[in-house]
Amino acid sequence: MAIVFWEDRGKKVLKKELFSQTAENSAKLVVGQSNDTLNNPTQLRRFFDEIISFEAKYKLAFAKTSSQEDRNLLFKRQLPFLHMIVPKVKYAEARKLVTKDFTQIITEAIAQINEPEDIKVFTSFFEAFMGHYKFHFVEKKDREKQEQNNRNFGGKR
Numbered sequence: 001m002a003i004v005f006w007e008d009r010g011k012k013v014l015k016k017e018l019f020s021q022t023a024e025n026s027a028k029l030v031v032g033q034s035n036d037t038l039n040n041p042t043q044l045r046r047f048f049d050e051i052i053s054f055e056a057k058y059k060l061a062f063a064k065t066s067s068q069e070d071r072n073l074l075f076k077r078q079l080p081f082l083h084m085i086v087p088k089v090k091y092a093e094a095r096k097l098v099t100k101d102f103t104q105i106i107t108e109a110i111a112q113i114n115e116p117e118d119i120k121v122f123t124s125f126f127e128a129f130m131g132h133y134k135f136h137f138v139e140k141k142d143r144e145k146q147e148q149n150n151r152n153f154g155g156k157r
Helices: 018-032 041-063 068-083 085-094 100-111 116-152
Strands: 006-008
Touching: 018 100, 018 116, 041 068, 041 085, 041 116, 068 085, 068 116, 085 100, 100 116
Parallel strands: none
Antiparallel strands: none
16 A cells, blocks of 8 residues: 655645545455454553654754754654654564554655655544544444444344
8 A cells, every 4th residue: 555645745735535435445454354452442552652753853853943954854853753753663563563554554654755745644644543543443443342242242232
């Protein structure tokens, strides 16, 4: 699954389905592979919190910087710290906490961050992903619970 942020980067036009279909399809893929320990919402939320924290710190530093040259330098200095999320996700994958597909989603999204406005797009994408993920995760758990209840009662009501 390829995640593409921009329809036209030069004109700053995002893909219209980025936060809807693309985020939802990504979330459904990850939910389909989840269980009690793998792709647990709490684990994924930790990465989301880290992304939000990074964006907040970057915005604060950016606001204190006035010249475009200093802002470009700030972005170049901070970008490696955002890329640090990739090895953290890979570590979680190695510990069997997230799936390879989740790692790929994060890796592909972070690879597209080349300009300061990409940080906001990435954060918004991941926020949309988490919303879709939680919805489909709860839906999956409810369905599993109903199936378990049906098995326990022989399918009778």
